[in-house]
Amino acid sequence: MEIFPALLSVITDPTLLFAIVLAAVVGMIVGATPGLTASAAIAMLLPITFYMSPIFALAFLYVIGKSGRYGGSIAAILFNTPGTAASAATQIDGYPLARAGKAGKAMKVATISSIIGDLMGDILLVIGVGFIAAIALKLGPPETFAIYFAAFVVIGSVIGNSIVKGLASALMGILIAMVGLDPISSEERYTFGSFELSNGIGLVPLMIGVFVLGEVFAQLETRRKATGDTKENESTADGNTLTWEEYKPCLPHAFRGGFIGAGIGVLPGLGSAIAAFISYGEGKRRAKNPEMWGKGALEGVAAPEAANNAVSGPSMAPLLTLGIPGSTIGAILLGVFLIHGIQVGPTLFLTDKELVYKLFACGMLGILAYGLIGYFGATQVARLILKIPTNVLYPLIFLTSFVAAYSARGSMFDVTVMTVAGFAGWLMRKFDFNVAAFVISFVLAKGAEETFRQSLLMSEGGALVFVERPIALAFLLVGLAAMAFRIRGIVKERRIAQGGLGDA
């Protein structure tokens, strides 16, 4: 019920409404621009939020994240270039529709389905988050560490193509987080006598480096390999309108996608790309016209788009209730909470309940904002993106990353960290390591270490405490089971590939 006063409070605050609309536009443009990601935009804008009120900063960045997920579909449908990994599923049917002169129709289906999925995710979040927080309050350090462990293993092994590289990325994130003074004993770790290193590696410069500067390096490489110009697909007069009869068959797919996305969103690390592809596969399996899927079925746009956007709200649940970010955007938002001295975790619902529900309210209004802008102006946004000269855009982003890293704490060491993190981020991308697992593990490491050592102190040094407590054991098994399933999946894929080659 707390959501209704929060909604009223946000609606009557013109500055917050302005922030929401602005964020919806920025997110849409960023999401639709191939090569730019909502994570990069949020990381770049993070230092600016030092100078904003917590709710303004959180709402602004949260809505950019939501709108950015939707914006990816614009590029996928209109340019055949998915703006985000998740929108690659939308592209399968979206682009054939655009080629057939129905780009406007496909965009409208994508917009309505995104709104349905995103709202479903947010409603489930509002209903479930208080319940999860109440349970989380009862968890002790061993259970909390077991959840962290499960998160590390899931994030490291499920995202990306290689389990070994994913887990190695997660471990490197943990090792980088260990630099500085030990928070319990104040012993120096990996400082090598440097005063600057004793303060640890900052979250903001690391994120700006990995997501922003790393992306600029990656774009320089992509630009050299790219051939040809991106062109927009024009709509015919009939292809620009959408009737209720046309959307009606899409509705069950949008609702199913919403549930799939919301379910996957709660699990740390899985993300919207997996949700979108599962929803697409499930939708095709249950469709009345499966032969049309992949050739330009409107339902093939609705299913992945709803799932992709439904991830957004529920992915906030582990962040807010346990302090465990489920996505890179969640990890960056955790930074905003920390910047403003707000401790996330189960106690957040005791200390800052009003702020949390206001944030949810801003998210819901953000959905309406990007929905309206997208429904009536997606093609105009696409035209605007085609006019952005990328050879000017990326140098500007390059320059912004330095001043943004400096602005966070006025520290030149942070700028050095950002520069090195940028190059490391590019290297990780180039060699197929998992950047998201690296950053999320960096964020999680301190909390995991604290709960691990508290557990050891509780049990007077015995590691059996994690096995003797049933909830802790259950989460440890969840982590191991997730890894086992992933290994099984990869082995299966390899067998199919070898079989396919054998047939050829």
Added chain:
Amino acid sequence: MRAYAEGLVLALISIFAIWGAWQVPTASPGDTWAGIVPFSAAVALLFLSSLMLTGAARQTTGGASHAQDNSAALQIIGLFIIALIYQQSFRWFGYLLPTAIVAPLVLYFFGVRSRIGLAVSVILCPLIFHLIFFVLLGVYPPYGEVFDLLSWIQG
């Protein structure tokens, strides 16, 4: 070859991390060792690197050379060197002068060849960034130890 190199680099990182964790003093009685998490993480990383090396041994070599890849990598290394010099020059010359020099350089790197555009960037880039971050947001600009253009302009 690439898989070997990746495994080897990871192994070196993990050995370095194990050595670094080993430098952490032992815990006082009743406390936990501050190096326990970094040590465990480094050992786990060493295990993963050994998996990568054994995996690399089973793989067959591709053999194809990627001249285009190499030239892009060289460009990125060039841009990284510019980035390193740029961030270091903040300490020596403050924000304005290094930005005025680096802005056209990076634009050139990304394919901007218009002389007017490059010349305009020398003035506009430092001016706009200075106005947004150091005037509007009120961040204190970095002071150049050798020469600071902002101090010189302000007299």
